[in-house]
Amino acid sequence: WTLTVAYSNAVKAAEPAAKIFGPVTWGLCDFYYSENDSCGPGSDFYGHGSMGWIEWYLTQVGATYANTGVKLVDYLDLHYYPQSGEFSADASFDTLRLRSIRELYDPTYRSESWLQNWIHPYPALIPTALALIQQKAPWMKLAITEYSWGSTYGSALAQAEILAIFATHGVSFATEWNYSPGNNKVDAYKMYLNYDGLGGKVSGAALPSVSCAVDTVGSYAIENAVTGKLFVILFNKATTFTTVPGLINGPMTSQIGLHYSFSSGVPLAADTVVYVSQQGSFTVVLPPRSAHLLVFSV
Numbered sequence: 001w002t003l004t005v006a007y008s009n010a011v012k013a014a015e016p017a018a019k020i021f022g023p024v025t026w027g028l029c030d031f032y033y034s035e036n037d038s039c040g041p042g043s044d045f046y047g048h049g050s051m052g053w054i055e056w057y058l059t060q061v062g063a064t065y066a067n068t069g070v071k072l073v074d075y076l077d078l079h080y081y082p083q084s085g086e087f088s089a090d091a092s093f094d095t096l097r098l099r100s101i102r103e104l105y106d107p108t109y110r111s112e113s114w115l116q117n118w119i120h121p122y123p124a125l126i127p128t129a130l131a132l133i134q135q136k137a138p139w140m141k142l143a144i145t146e147y148s149w150g151s152t153y154g155s156a157l158a159q160a161e162i163l164a165i166f167a168t169h170g171v172s173f174a175t176e177w178n179y180s181p182g183n184n185k186v187d188a189y190k191m192y193l194n195y196d197g198l199g200g201k202v203s204g205a206a207l208p209s210v211s212c213a214v215d216t217v218g219s220y221a222i223e224n225a226v227t228g229k230l231f232v233i234l235f236n237k238a239t240t241f242t243t244v245p246g247l248i249n250g251p252m253t254s255q256i257g258l259h260y261s262f263s264s265g266v267p268l269a270a271d272t273v274v275y276v277s278q279q280g281s282f283t284v285v286l287p288p289r290s291a292h293l294l295v296f297s298v
Contacts, residue, residue, distance in 0.1 A: 001060055008072040021077035021143055021173075023057050028115065028123055031078065040119065054078075054129070058136035065137065075173060076133055079146035080104070080125055083113035086149050086158075094154025094289075098237040099215050101149065101158050105169045106214075126169045143173035153183040153264045153289070160188035160291045161235045164220040167192075168206035187262040191233075191293050195260045195268065202231045202293070217244055217286070223298065228253065232294040236286035248280040254297040257282070263290035 008020045025031055029039040032052040036044040048056050054076070061073050081087050086097045102109035107124040110116050115123065126142065133140045144166070149158040159176065166174050179185065192202040204224030209232070211219040218235035230252075236242045257274040274294055276282045286292060 004072060019074040020072065021075040021145065022073045024077045024079065026079050027081060028120065032120060055132055058132050062136040071139055073140060075141050075143040076129060077143045077145050078129060080144055081147060082149060083115055089151045091152040091154060093150065094152055097149050097154045097158045101162055101165065104162065105165050126171060130170050141172035142170060144171055145175045146177045148177040151180045151183065156184040156188050157235060157289055157291055159185060160191055161218045163188065163192055164233045167222060168220050184262055184264065184267065187268040190268050191260065191291060195293050217242060228297055230296040230298045232296065234286060234292040236288065236290050239288050241288060242286045244284050244286055246282045246284065248276060248296065250298060252276060252280065252296060252298050258295040260293045261290055263287050
């Protein structure tokens with residue numbers, strides 16, 4: 001903490017607009033416990049009011065602002081890696097990869113790694129971190145500056161969904177560790193940054209989107225009120241074709257949606273258009289282990 005105070009004050013004195021990231025954890029263990037305590041409560045934990053490490057850190061950031069008016073840290077900086085082998089080039093973990101991304105956002109998901117028998121078996125990293133930020137230092141944003149679900153095709157599909165999770169659950173900055181362009185990984189990024197080959201980008205505000213079977217189909221929605229575009233993002237995690245009946249609540253200016261997709265060995269490209277009824281319903285058939293971007297006008 002003393003280094004945070006020293007370096008942040010020095011940087012902001014030289015460049016007031018600079019954004020400071022901290023404290024840069026390595027994983028879930030030191031979200032709760034300092035390096036001195038390793039992966040469980042010890043003397044450091046009990047000596048600091050029995051607070052988790054990140055909770056204690058944010059408490060200091062908030063108290064400094066309350067006492068001095070100085071915002072020492074702008075982004076809560078965390079790292080996160082799944083713990084069952086998903087961070088590898090082993091395709092046998094692909095099914096687990098596509099489930100364990102729920103560790104990032106779902107408070108009902110119990111980790112299937114060794115964490116399931118740990119003190120905090122339900123990681124829910126993003127909502128847990130955001131709740132502490134809101135409580136302790138509400139001006140701060142959340143950054144996940146190291147994470148990886150591996151380098152297989154399943155990793156590419158997981159990465160595409162992770163980007164949707166970040167966009168719709170409140171992550172403001174993220175960097176994937178050890179990016180490799182093979183196995184459709186580049187398509188996971190192009191689907192958001194250049195989906196039509198003409199510079200089309202997914203942007204806007206997150207909308208509620210519900211899947212009744214999240215381990216089979218991931219579903220996300222983003223609306224851009226300026227461009228009038230509604231983006232629906234779907235992921236078929238099953239190894240078989242999946243028929244998805246969808247429903248859009250709200251007015252639309254067109255009953256036809258553009259459709260872009262990628263699957264194993266098949267790069268991102270335009271797919272069959274999607275027709276929407278006057279009542280907002282549509283049906284789309286998703287090939288095995290595939291990612292889909294639907295673009296509607298609203």
